[in-house]
Amino acid sequence: MNILEPFLLHAFAIGLRVAGLMTFAPFFGSTAITPRLKAILTIALVALLYPVCSVPILVLTPFAIARVALTEITLGLAIGLCLQFVLEAAQIAGQLAGFQFAFSLVNVIDPQTNVDTPVLAIFHQLIALVFILQMNVHHWLLRGVVKSFEYVPVGSVAVSLPTVKGLFQAAGGMWLAGVQIALPLLLATLLIDITVGFLSKASPQLPVLTLSVPLKSLAGYAVLAISISLWPGFFEKQFAHALGWTERVMHLAH
Secondary structure, three states, X not given: OOOHHHHXXXXXXXXXXXXXXXXXXXXXXXXXXXXXXXXHHHHHHHHHHOOOOOOOOOOXXXXXXXXXXXXXXXXXXXXXXXXXXXXXHHHHHHHHHHHHOOXXXXXXXXXXXXXXXXXXXXXXXXXXXXXXXXXXXXHHHHHHHHHHHHHOOOXXXXXXXXXXXXXXXHHHHHHHHHXXXXXXXHHHHHHHHHHHHHHHHHOOOOOHHHHHHHHHHHHHHHHHHHHHOOHHHHHXXXXXXXXXXXXXXXXXXX
C-alpha cells in the first residue's frame, strides 16, 4: 500500500481539479453528456496529465487531504465557471431579445440545463457553443488546465477573499456582455416603440398598435441576422477575456 500511495495521491489530486473543471466548463459540463461518459473522459484526461503534471510530496494527514481536495475542486470549478459565464451572457442576451420579440412565454427545455428557457435564449446559447467548438476554445481550456499545475501546484491553492472577489468580477462581466450582444436588437425595437407611440398620438384612428408586434418581429429578425455576422469577432474577444479571467483567478489563488 505504501508503494501505491504516491501514485494514488498524484492521480487523486489531478482528478479533483479536472473533475471540478468538467462540472461547469462549456461543452464538457453539458448535461447532454452522460455522467458515465464524463467519468470516462475525466479518467482519460487524468491518464494523459499524469506523466506531465508534477505533484509535490504532501503530508498525508486527514486535514491535509481534505484541504487539498476542497481547494483543487474549487479551483477547477472556478476555471470552468469563467468560461461558462460567456454562455450565460449569450443566454441573458437571448432572454432580453425574447422579451422584445414578445417571445417571453415561448419556452422549451434547455438541453444544457434541463430548465424551461425562452427559445431565443437557447438559440443564442447554442450559437455561442458552436463558436466555442469552431474556435477550439475547448483546446485552450485543456491547455490551460495543464499550465495550471505549473502555475498553481497541487497543495498551494489558497481560496481567499480576493479569489472570490475576482470570480464575482468575472460574473459581473457576464451581464455587461449579455447587454452588449442584445443592444442592437434592443435599440431597433425601442425605436419602433417610440415611432408607434408618436403615430398613435398623432393619428388615433390608425391601427398602429396592432401593427407594432409584427413590425418589431420583422425588424428584430433583420437586426438579429445582421448582428449574427458580427458575433464571431465579439465572442472571440469574450473568450479571450474569459481565459484572462481564469489566469487572474489562478494568480489570486496562488
